[in-house]
Structure formats: structure tokens, C-alpha cells
Amino acid sequence: MDDFKLDRRLESDSDAVMRTGLCELRLSKDARWPWLILVPRRADITEIFELTPLDQVMLTFETDMVASALKKITGATKINIGALGNIVRQLHVHVIARFDGDANWPNPVWGFGKAEPYVADKRDAFIETLREALSS
Template identity: 40%
Template sequence: MATFEIDPRLEADTFPLADLPLCRALLMNDARYPWVVLVPRVASVSEVFELSQEEQAQLWQEATQLGAAMKEAFQGDKLNIATLGNVVSQLHIHLVVRYTDDASWPAPVWGNGTPKPYELAQQGERREQLLAQIEGLSL
């Protein structure tokens, strides 16, 4: 039986935040946006339909609850939720708070501009903000 591991490309681009009931929450290392990646802790899954119905429901609950909390906390204009997987096939969901005046608006954040890595203090602050949102969820 395969064990769950984060794809090395996701690991290289993120910082760990917390484990939710189903997913590992990761902070994307791009300070331009409040951006979390949720990765279901299920081995060898690349598509949502490969999860059980219960896991699919839990995934959607985690994504929508955390996304709503992030949009409110960061006073975003829009929340982008996406599962692409064209580069990293491991199932993961991006939650990105967007603003009508951000550098990529209205285009997607992927492949748009140059990511701005977090400075250490800035990353710690964003991490604490997101952990506060995660702690407030009723999952």
C-alpha cells in the first residue's frame, strides 16, 4: 500500500501550515497573494473523482470553509478555487484571494508575473494569520 507524500514540486514551492481532517494545508511561497494549497492526505490520487464520496464531500467542505474565511480575513474581492494538476499531478486545490487591483487581475495567477517569495518575518506573519483562520473552522 502506498503512503501519502507531498509531491517534491509542491514541497519546494510551499510552507506547511496545518493538517485538516482530510487535507494538508500549505502556504504558497508567493507573497503577492494570500494563497493556500490543500492536498488530500490520500496516496496516489490525481483526480477528485478518485476520492470516495465522503472524501470528496470533506475536500469541498475544507476548501469552501477555508476559502470563505480567507476571503473575509484578507478582505478580498474574489476567491479563486482551482484544481489544475497539469504540472503536478498529485491532487491539490489552490485557494487564492484576489483583488481587482492585484498585479494579475483579471487573469489567472498562474504564469502571470514573477512570484515574490516571502521574507522570513512576512512568511511568519502570513502563516499566523492563516492558522487563526484554520483554527476557527468547524470541520
């Protein structure tokens, strides 16, 4: 874990929310969707199957925990979960709240339009609400 370094693109495209048991939880800077990213704090891992069995279980647990909290606080129609890694190779899992009629609904969020930044106070309030939901 000491050798873990967050990929520069993940760092620049998202804001830190908190650390979970295994992962660093981050919020995408694209405000069009409530979009969270879980990054296991393990060096040189690109695929889920490269994690130890215990880390795989932890990642599944933390993904479920984050998805459940996101659905609860947003009232989303659907929670999309994916680990693609075609551009950023470092293992990371996207957890995205989707709503009927949102930008590009029902199509994927990737590669659609131009990212819209959060207003700082709305971002901060969302992060705080998320932290509270994950702490209870």
C-alpha cells in the same frame, strides 16, 4: 494514508500551514497573492472523482472552510478556487485571494511574471493569522 507523500514540487513551492481533517494545507511561496493549497493526504490520487465519496465531501468542506477564512482575513475582492494538475499530477486545490488591481488582475495567476518570495516575518504572521481563523 500511510503511503501519502507530498509531491516534491508542492513541497518546494509552498510552506506547511496545518493539517485539516483530510488535507495538508500549504501556503504558496509566491507573495504576490495570498495563495493556499489543499492537498488531500491520500496516495496516488490525481482527480477529485478518484477520492471516496466521503473524502470528496471532506475536500469540499475543507475548501469552503479555507476559502471563507482567507476571504475574511484578507478582505479579498474574489476567491479563486481551482484544481488543475497539469504540471503537478498529485491532487491539490488552489485557493487564491484576488484583489482589484493585484498583479495580473483580472487575469489568471498561473504563468504570470516571476514569483516574489515572502519576507519571513510577514509569512509567519500570515500563517499564524490563518491558523487562528481556521481554529475558531
